[in-house]
Amino acid sequence: MRENSPGFPSRKSKIRALGYLLVLLLFNLAVQGFAQESPLSLRFTAPGRLAVLIQGIQGQFILNTIDTQAETVSRLELTWPEGLRPANPALKQDQNGRLFAVWEEFGSSSSRIGFGPVSEAGFIRPEALHLPQGGNSLPDLAFDAANGPWLIWDNGHADRHELLARQGQTGQTWVLAGAGAFLAPQVVCDGLGQVWVFWGETSPTRFRILCRVFNGGDWTPPQVMIDAGPFAIQSFRAVLDERGLPWLAWSQHGSPGYAIHALPPRDGLGEARSEGICLASGEGAQHINPDIIWAAGLGPVVTWTRFTGRKGVQCMRILAGGAWSETVAIPGVAAGESVPRAAVAGGRLAVGWRSDGRLAWREFPLLQLSPLPDGSDPWPSDSFFSWWLSRLFPTIINNPDLDESAYIGFGDSITYGVINHEYTPELGYVPRLEAILEENYGLSTVVNSGVGGEITLTGLARIPDVLEEELARYILILEGTNDTIISGYNPDVTVYNLQQMVVLSREFGAFPALGTLLPRFDAAAQPQRIVDINSRIRGLGQTMLLPVVDFYTLFMEYPSADGGVMSLLSEDVKHPSEKGYQFMADKWFEAIRNFPFPPEHVQVSREYDKILFYEKPGNMINWQDNEKITDPTLIRGYRIYRKLRAAEDEDYELIAFVEGTRQHFDTAISTDEVYAYVIATVMTDGVEGACCLPVNF
Numbered sequence: 001m002r003e004n005s006p007g008f009p010s011r012k013s014k015i016r017a018l019g020y021l022l023v024l025l026l027f028n029l030a031v032q033g034f035a036q037e038s039p040l041s042l043r044f045t046a047p048g049r050l051a052v053l054i055q056g057i058q059g060q061f062i063l064n065t066i067d068t069q070a071e072t073v074s075r076l077e078l079t080w081p082e083g084l085r086p087a088n089p090a091l092k093q094d095q096n097g098r099l100f101a102v103w104e105e106f107g108s109s110s111s112r113i114g115f116g117p118v119s120e121a122g123f124i125r126p127e128a129l130h131l132p133q134g135g136n137s138l139p140d141l142a143f144d145a146a147n148g149p150w151l152i153w154d155n156g157h158a159d160r161h162e163l164l165a166r167q168g169q170t171g172q173t174w175v176l177a178g179a180g181a182f183l184a185p186q187v188v189c190d191g192l193g194q195v196w197v198f199w200g201e202t203s204p205t206r207f208r209i210l211c212r213v214f215n216g217g218d219w220t221p222p223q224v225m226i227d228a229g230p231f232a233i234q235s236f237r238a239v240l241d242e243r244g245l246p247w248l249a250w251s252q253h254g255s256p257g258y259a260i261h262a263l264p265p266r267d268g269l270g271e272a273r274s275e276g277i278c279l280a281s282g283e284g285a286q287h288i289n290p291d292i293i294w295a296a297g298l299g300p301v302v303t304w305t306r307f308t309g310r311k312g313v314q315c316m317r318i319l320a321g322g323a324w325s326e327t328v329a330i331p332g333v334a335a336g337e338s339v340p341r342a343a344v345a346g347g348r349l350a351v352g353w354r355s356d357g358r359l360a361w362r363e364f365p366l367l368q369l370s371p372l373p374d375g376s377d378p379w380p381s382d383s384f385f386s387w388w389l390s391r392l393f394p395t396i397i398n399n400p401d402l403d404e405s406a407y408i409g410f411g412d413s414i415t416y417g418v419i420n421h422e423y424t425p426e427l428g429y430v431p432r433l434e435a436i437l438e439e440n441y442g443l444s445t446v447v448n449s450g451v452g453g454e455i456t457l458t459g460l461a462r463i464p465d466v467l468e469e470e471l472a473r474y475i476l477i478l479e480g481t482n483d484t485i486i487s488g489y490n491p492d493v494t495v496y497n498l499q500q501m502v503v504l505s506r507e508f509g510a511f512p513a514l515g516t517l518l519p520r521f522d523a524a525a526q527p528q529r530i531v532d533i534n535s536r537i538r539g540l541g542q543t544m545l546l547p548v549v550d551f552y553t554l555f556m557e558y559p560s561a562d563g564g565v566m567s568l569l570s571e572d573v574k575h576p577s578e579k580g581y582q583f584m585a586d587k588w589f590e591a592i593r594n595f596p597f598p599p600e601h602v603q604v605s606r607e608y609d610k611i612l613f614y615e616k617p618g619n620m621i622n623w624q625d626n627e628k629i630t631d632p633t634l635i636r637g638y639r640i641y642r643k644l645r646a647a648e649d650e651d652y653e654l655i656a657f658v659e660g661t662r663q664h665f666d667t668a669i670s671t672d673e674v675y676a677y678v679i680a681t682v683m684t685d686g687v688e689g690a691c692c693l694p695v696n697f
Contacts (some may be wrong), residue, residue: 004431007140029243040359042089042352043099046172046343051099051351053091053118054359054386061101063118068350068363078118083257086114086473087404087524088487094143098603102141102151104487111526113139113153117225133157138182138488144189152176152187152197156528161200165214165275176212177201177222181532183490186237190244198225198246200240202492204499204536204543207233209248226250226263226276229442232496234258234457235488237299238290241265249292249302253496257286260304264319279317279329280306282355286461287315288416295344295366303330303342303351307461312353314340318366333362396641396652398678398691404598406445407437410463410501411479414518416450419577423452427578432585437592441628444523447472455482456497463501467508473690473697474595475505476588478515478551480537481574484529491529497537502544513547513688514540519555522575545686549591558583594634597626604677604697618667619697623663623679636684640664645674645696652678 004083041122042052050066061078078101086103092115094101113136122471134157142150147169154161163185175291176641183200186509190196196212200207209226212219225248226233238251245265249256259281277300280287290304299319306315306329314333318325333340333351339464340353344366352361409415409430417428427430430448437444451462459479479501483494498514505512516534520529532551541548555565566573576584602623608615621640625632637659658664669675678691 012521031072039356040339040341040352041089042343042361043091043093044343044350045093045097045099047346047348050343050350050352050361050363051091052090052359052361053101054354055087055089061086062104062359063099064359066361068361070347073359090140091118092141092143094149095145095147100141100149102139102140104137106593111135111137113151115139115141115149116152121568131155133434135526137151138185140185140187142187142189142195144195144537145191145193150195152185154185155180156532159532163197165197166194166217171616174219177210178218180356181491183207183233183493184237184350184488187240188236188240189247190240194244196238196240196246198236198248200233200236200490202233202490204357204492204495204540205230205680207231207252207492209233209236209250211238211246228252232493234288234493235290237290237292239294241294241300244450247292247294249279249290249300249304250305251288251304251399253500254281257281258288260287260290260302262292262300262302264300275619277324279324280304280315288457289339293344294343294425295347298347298366301342301344301349301366303340305340314353316342316349330362330364334361335666380614386658394657395682396654397506397509397511397679397688398641398652399690400693402471402473402509403445403689404473405441405443406470406474407433407445407592408447408449408466408470408472408474409433410449410459410466410477412450412454412482413452414450414481415478416448416452417581418452420572420575425450427579428580429584429588432582434590436585436589440589440593445472453482454479455486456501457496459505460497460500463504465507467505467510469697473510474592475510476511477501477505480533481517481520481530484533485524486524486581489526489529490663491532491536494533495540498537499540499544502540502546509690511595513549513595513656515549515588516552518551518574518576519569521569522572522574525574536563547595547687549587549590551587554583554587555580575655593628593630594683595628596635596683597628598690598692599638599681600621600626600692602679602692602695604695606671606697607665609665616667617669617671618661618665619669619677620665621677621679621695622663623692626681629681634683636682636686638662639680639682639688640666641678641680641691643668643676645676647676652676666690 030274040054042050047052048069052064056061056062063076065074085104087228089101089103096683099118101118105112112131113231132155136153136155138154140152155164161182162175163182164173165176166173179201181202183202185199193216198211200209207228208224210222210224212222234251238246239250241248244331248263250261252261258277261276262279262348263276272521286307287304293301295301301318303316306313314330316328316330340351342351343421347364347366348361348363417425425448430446449466456479480494502512514537516537517530538548555568558565558568566581570577605620607615608619636656640656641657643651656664676694676696678694680691681689
């Protein structure tokens with residue numbers, strides 16, 4: 001770790017203000033078990049009696065029955081017909097209070113869904129489902145007023161996904177929507193015989209929440225409930241009130257992090273709204289994983305996780321008497337290892353979560369919780385669009401305090417270094433890459449900033465701290481494989497988080513490069529999801545003009561004569577072998593050799609251009625190519641930026657793009673002023689590098 005330079009605190013403050021998306025440890029289980037996130041679902045089966053369904057660390061389903069008055073818990077491990085390999089369960093109830101489970105079943109190249117009643121003996125009898133070809137995932141289940149089951153799910157094939165709905169009693173199936181990806185499909189039934197289906201449609205540049213309603217005869221046309229534009233919706237939940245009208249709560253990215261919004265119903269669906277009521281936001285905290293529950297006789301209850309620093313707190317607000325309560329911290333809930341979930345019955349709130357791999361729970365009277373002492377104010381809604389536009393594609397990568405010989409390896413356990421579930425950072429790609437760089441470029445440092453089990457949402461929270469602590473010029477980002485195995489997976493949220501990592505790196509002055517996800521063949525692997533995300537990562541490299549190392553293709557096409565892809569993976573078939581880590585180091589270096597390293601030996605002098613009867617003064621700028629650039633033919637040109645020396649770094653302006661020469665004569669100056677110049681190299685693929693150190697004249 002390096003010491004900060006004397007002028008650095010102002011930049012540190014800037015990064016905090018813009019980018020602290022904050023905190024760690026969300027979903028962060030070590031990757032020793034079957035799944036990254038341990039799903040948790042709970043229901044009140046009677047006053048004072050909770051049923052909680054969790055997935056154990058080895059993949060088994062465990063039904064916990066809690067007597068909240070006696071504070072006793074009975075634990076029952078569910079059994080399955082032989083051959084099934086279920087995951088990501090959710091607990092549901094029919095109109096008679098009978099418990100059902102709905103889940104995903106992962107195969108080697110596809111996935112299926114199933115649902116069935118949970119017997120008192122702990123056996124789940126799956127319903128016979130005939131599913132379409134392709135990957136079937138993200139299921140949800142509800143029961144209508146006649147106690148008929150309704151099942152919805154995502155069917156994916158190639159680059160196309162379809163949202164399907166099936167009436168369980170008749171088997172009739174409808175295609176409700178088609179999109180590149182869906183977010184959190186949900187089905188809810190009201191007491192009037194109507195079936196509501198909500199889902200998110202996402203792309204790298206647009207996030208929306210939509211719904212359709214089945215009124216007994218047909219489905220209404222798709223209705224856009226929320227159009228968030230370019231701001232990523234991390235997750236959302238829907239509930240119907242006592243009139244059968246929908247309420248929504250969602251976590252939306254804005255300035256500076258994720259915030260919680262709620263959307264009350266209105267008469268008729270009408271036009272889409274771009275925003276609802278902001279319930280929680282503000283600098284210094286990130287607000288994610290909302291849930292919304294209807295409390296009979298009171299109103300909607302919204303719960304979410306509020307992260308500050310490394311601490312997660314579960315929060316709540318309730319709408320009662322026409323006004324929202326203050327933000328309430330739910331005492332004793334440890335957010336971090338899993339997503340806490342809540343249920344309401346009889347004016348009491350129950351919350352369940354995982355702590356140290358075990359089930360934990362608390363129950364409270366709804367109206368006796370105290371307000372959060374440091375509640376935050378909403379940011380102005382009109383700041384969303386200008387904030388996003390101004391930071392999506394920075395035009396200059398500049399920070400003179402960064403070390404030109406330092407690199408950060410940023411990611412999950414593959415970056416940290418794991419072989420066969422054993423943490424072996426000394427054998428990973430990081431020290432191997434450092435050795436290659438030192439052999440070719442002299443003294444170099446590659447910082448290992450890998451965290452085992454990390455997902456991109458947590459990486460996005462962590463990256464500002466890493467940038468500030470390490471002060472490295474270059475950052476190599478390889479993350480997202482753990483996203484593909486969590487429930488509620490959505491590729492566009494993953495890619496949005498990667499995009500924001502790139503944005504924050506550039507704003508800080510670090511030059512980023514991305515890697516595609518490695519192939520994996522373990523029991524939890526989702527091959528189609530990996531292919532899907534990798535396609536989007538390649539597209540991100542093209543749209544944001546940054547280097548991408550296609551590890552997936554490089555691994556999959558590794559010559560069979562040399563052992564093929566399996567020789568590059570360790571026995572756990574999801575982390576590289578020693579040979580694989582060396583291969584990764586070699587490929588990272590091949591990309592680094594083509595980085596647009598900043599010009600060197602920049603000099604500025606005063607010269608005069610003789611024009612007829614007078615001389616026009618100007619500043620002549622000369623420079624040389626960086627010695628690390630091994631192929632100068634890949635240089636397209638140079639961008640030259642200028643500001644008054646006393647001005648802020650944000651005031652640099654592009655004054656010229658120069659091709660075919662290493663000099664520029666700047667005549668648009670005042671001889672009474674002192675200017676600062678920086679220059680960035682631009683390669684033939686359009687990738688612009690970090691700026692050189694400023695030269696004043």
